[in-house]
Amino acid sequence: MGAxxxxxxxxxxxxxAFRGELVPQDPNDEPASVLLERICAARAKQPKDTRKGRGKTANAKVAA
Structure with missing residues (x-):
């Protein structure tokens, strides 16, 4: 095949893929908005000291 x-x-x-046409859609799947609400609620219940942050970025300079 050619490039x-x-x-x-x-x-x-x-x-x-962006149109959701690669696989048949499951009508039992929950909407993304419901999933996001569940994630936000679960995060809000966690104590602040146990939450994981993003940490330093890959571009952060390390002191030598």
């Missing part, structure tokens, strides 16, 4: 054809197929698959 252009592969690139076109990659773009087509990516577009289908």
């Amino acid at each position: 252009k054809l592969l690139d076109h197929l990659d773009q087509a698959n990516l577009a289908k």
Whole structure:
């Protein structure tokens, strides 16, 4: 296969993925908004000292 054809197929698959057309949709799946609410509620219940932060970024300079 040519590189252009592969690139076109990659773009087509990516577009289908964003439209949710790659697999059949399950009507029993909960909406993302409900999942996000559950995550926020669970995080709010955690004590602040046990929450994990992002830490330092990869670009942070280390003192020598």
